[in-house]
Amino acid sequence: MARRSEHSKEEIKSMVLGAAKGLIEEEGLAGLSARKLANQIGYTVGSLYMVFENLDDLILHANAVTLDELYQQLQVTVVEGDNPQATLQILAQTYIEYAMANPNRWNAVFEHHLPEGQQAPEWFQQRVDQIFALVEQQTSRLNIDRKKAVMSARALWSGVHGICVLYMTNKLHLPDEIQVQSLVEDLVSNYLGKL
Amino acid sequence: MARRSEHSKEEIKSMVLGAAKGLIEEEGLAGLSARKLANQIGYTVGSLYMVFENLDDLILHANAVTLDELYQQLQVTVVEGDNPQATLQILAQTYIEYAMANPNRWNAVFEHHLPEGQQAPEWFQQRVDQIFALVEQQTSRLNIDRKKAVMSARALWSGVHGICVLYMTNKLHLPDEIQVQSLVEDLVSNYLGKL
DNA sequence: ACCTGAACACCGTTCAAGT
């Protein structure tokens, strides 16, 4: 039993990533397993190791898809004419909207950790940088020097991300009268100095 | 083979939590396992289920110890006479210091997720609230109304936490000339409106 | 009552063997 060659490596790769997307969406990262993936695409477990180094590599690729999708969504909200402050507000809101719309996939990006010493490969890090770049593009338009613009983008985006993380993991414990959205708005507008 | 009664349930509980602390510290949350824990305390796996509901319950308790320790460290840095702005800066710096000093245990608190629908028990949530309360105590001293003070505490602390998360998981990608500490300082001082 | 040890249903990863 072997030698089927029904699909190219690239085809198998995208079949796996498609299955991974579905599994994470429905059961969370913890619900993902090599055997479940193999089963869904109609191959046996061993086959996964033909196209991915290991599960970590596979998850990294699945998370890259998520980051690309998020980047895409953020990008389309940027309107040329708007001032940077307003654009940053919109970017921040779009970010939590995306997280709330895709909780498990968004979570997977930050839940997943490589073993102790290892760090993510370049192609993955670029996906993260791409998003920071979108923010930096706006902070650069404020009346501040280059270094300050880089810092502001990091500080601001980390801040929005922090609210998102705690909210998504039920650790924010907001009183009912306060919405996450207004918390994000508050953070951004206060940081930028009341519009 | 059975019936030893060498230790009370409470004793076993704290032996397990001690072992868990060590294991997480050295190998991270992923390095924790029921068999390793049992081995370290000189009991068999089944015994763990005498004193904890399951591994999630056990981890929750281990994380509570971490949160208590963090709370303790934050609390001692608050000096009565200082103004709220300065105190908030100190709290924020102490927070990342703690995370950097105890990366794996700090990480475990936020890496750990309960299965889908479940949410953390009251006694755990209180540990999180306790820390927010410390921040709220300071924002309350600013010239703003009650609701704004609650929001500021959440927004500010989430922001600091966000920087911490991305930094600790190597997703911040800071240029060498920028320190995390100055990023935190920047976030807090800008949010509070340049001291 | 306390604890064991074996069992159950799962994991990720490897690799000789089959086509």
Add this chain to the structure above:
DNA sequence: ACCTGAACACCGTTCAAGT
């Protein structure tokens, strides 16, 4: 060259059986 299927070394959790 491609893929399988079985094996290996692990998991968390349960529970009859022993003292």
